[in-house]
Amino acid sequence: MLSHSTSRSHRPAAAVAVATLCVLAACSTPAPEEALPPGLRLVSTSALTDLDQREEVVTADGIATTARYPFLPGAHPLTLEIRTTMAELETAFLSNGSKDATLVQETHLLAASADVMGARLVAQEKNGDSGRSNATTRWYDGRTKLALPWTALLDGEPAISELGDRVARLLISEHDVASDALPAGLSAPSSPASATPSRAASPSPSPVDATVAWADADKHKGSPLEDLGFTAAGDLVVSLSPGEVAGSDDVQITVPQSAGLLSEFGLRAQKSATGKAVLPVPGKEKAPTHTMDCSRVACVALTFDDGPGPDTALLLDHLAAYSAPATFYVLGELVADNKDVLRRATREGHELGNHTWKHDDLTRLSGKAVAADIARTSKAVREATGADTPTLRPPYGAHDANAQKHVGLPMIMWDVDTLDWQHRDSAKTVKSAIADTTPGSVVLFHDIHRPTVDAIPQVLRGLRAKGYHFVTVSHLFGGQDLAPGTAYNRLDRPTPEG
Numbered sequence: 242m243l244s245h246s247t248s249r250s251h252r253p254a255a256a257v258a259v260a261t262l263c264v265l266a267a268c269s270t271p272a273p274e275e276a277l278p279p280g281l282r283l284v285s286t287s288a289l290t291d292l293d294q295r296e297e298v299v300t301a302d303g304i305a306t307t308a309r310y311p312f313l314p315g316a317h318p319l320t321l322e323i324r325t326t327m328a329e330l331e332t333a334f335l336s337n338g339s340k341d342a343t344l345v346q347e348t349h350l351l352a353a354s355a356d357v358m359g360a361r362l363v364a365q366e367k368n369g370d371s372g373r374s375n376a377t378t379r380w381y382d383g384r385t386k387l388a389l390p391w392t393a394l395l396d397g398e399p400a401i402s403e404l405g406d407r408v409a410r411l412l413i414s415e416h417d418v419a420s421d422a423l424p425a426g427l428s429a430p431s432s433p434a435s436a437t438p439s440r441a442a443s444p445s446p447s448p449v450d451a452t453v454a455w456a457d458a459d460k461h462k463g464s465p466l467e468d469l470g471f472t473a474a475g476d477l478v479v480s481l482s483p484g485e486v487a488g489s490d491d492v493q494i495t496v497p498q499s500a501g502l503l504s505e506f507g508l509r510a511q512k513s514a515t516g517k518a519v520l521p522v523p524g525k526e527k528a529p530t531h532t533m534d535c536s537r538v539a540c541v542a543l544t545f546d547d548g549p550g551p552d553t554a555l556l557l558d559h560l561a562a563y564s565a566p567a568t569f570y571v572l573g574e575l576v577a578d579n580k581d582v583l584r585r586a587t588r589e590g591h592e593l594g595n596h597t598w599k600h601d602d603l604t605r606l607s608g609k610a611v612a613a614d615i616a617r618t619s620k621a622v623r624e625a626t627g628a629d630t631p632t633l634r635p636p637y638g639a640h641d642a643n644a645q646k647h648v649g650l651p652m653i654m655w656d657v658d659t660l661d662w663q664h665r666d667s668a669k670t671v672k673s674a675i676a677d678t679t680p681g682s683v684v685l686f687h688d689i690h691r692p693t694v695d696a697i698p699q700v701l702r703g704l705r706a707k708g709y710h711f712v713t714v715s716h717l718f719g720g721q722d723l724a725p726g727t728a729y730n731r732l733d734r735p736t737p738e739g
């Protein structure tokens with residue numbers, strides 16, 4: 242029996258309501274099959290009281306991007322996968338030069354348990370009168386702690402191809418789609434529809450190999466099958482976005498008797514998707530806080546040294562206009578007179594770093610003096626703002642073996658030097674920051690100079706128009722353990738293949 246819904250598939254209000262009852266009441270006593278709601282099952286997030294839902298909105302220069310995603314301390318690789326996938330689309334959207342355009346991306350959970358998490362990412366793009374939407378799904382295996390693509394649900398290439406055939410047949414037989422008008426990525430099955438599924442349930446489906454699953458997903462990139470979830474009864478559902486089937490709004494294709502197509506991971510996902518929703522509990526180790534994998538998308542860390550100064554508050558206004566987090570390497574001796582602006586910076590998502598007490602050259606100090614200076618500065622910042630200073634920028638970038646041994650913090654240098662302190666020319670600062678930045682760059686500015694602060698709106702506009710994401714230093718290096726005393730000048734980014 243075919244179940245389908247022509248309502249907007251990412252907001253099936255009725256289905257959510259019933260699913261909520263199922264979660265709150267007793268899903269353990271199986272309901273009669275006809276009582277289960279048809280269509281894609283979404284996890285009712287109202288039942289997950291601990292769920293930390295994040296929203297990042299940037300509206301500037303007539304272009305708005307919104308990303309809504311769950312922050313999952315017990316499944317951090319999935320948070321990273323979701324936000325990074327959204328960031329990749331943002332980069333493509335921002336760098337295509339359109340004006341008066343919006344991109345809204347949101348996440349709906351498809352499954353929530355310690356064993357398997359599932360998420361559906363819906364993207365809606367509007368540009369003037371035209372708009373389009375698209376959705377994809379990501380999964381997480383609590384056993385291997387790996388994020389996985391939709392292909393991981395299926396038992397290898399034969400199952401992927403069988404699912405494609407079944408969806409194509411259902412589109413032709415139930416939705417009057419002509420066999421030459423199937424969505425791109427599906428082709429008309431060569432054999433006619435058979436009464437029984439051509440693939441029997443495999444007695445022991447293979448465990449998923451994450452590398453193979455990602456390679457398969459890459460091979461089938463853009464396939465209509467990538468928006469793949471389960472009904473409350475455990476059948477696979479493929480959701481097609483408006484326009485994927487010519488002249489049609491969202492369509493959900495429920496594939497009956499699809500358990501035989503599932504991998505071992507797919508069977509666990511099915512169990513999680515149809516069971517009671519609970520969030521995985523984080524481990525005891527310190528949970529990472531970065532949300533974007535900067536080795537995959539264009540990130541840049543803007544850093545400001547030698548402050549705070551009289552124009553730092555104006556700089557914060559400029560950064561707020563782009564919701565752009567930055568990193569401030571502050572001098573300890575300036576903290577006491579600038580508590581308010583430092584507290585504001587912390588509150589607005591910026592990071593504070595240590596730039597020593599009074600800008601001494603660390604290579605001219607004894608080991609003991611280096612350690613005391615850094616500690617005194619960190620303590621002043623912590624007492625004024627409650628914030629840690631996770632990294633150090635040595636004054637003048639100067640360091641030697643003795644200093645490295647005693648600083649006790651990772652040392653963050655830069656790869657883009659705007660020389661703003663030297664020329665004090667806004668136009669030169671803008672030009673250098675935009676022309677010299679590459680993905681993973683750390684850019685050096687000084688917020689004690691007014692021409693630098695005045696340059697920042699254009700720097701932000703220019704880098705955003707190239708698709709850059711502004712991140713703090715800690716976020717830029719989020720995937721790495723930075724070693725105390727080691728110097729880093731940018732995020733080393735693997736060269737793209739090909």
Ligand SMILES: [Zn+2]
Nearest residue numbers: 546547636637
């Ligand atoms: Zn300095």
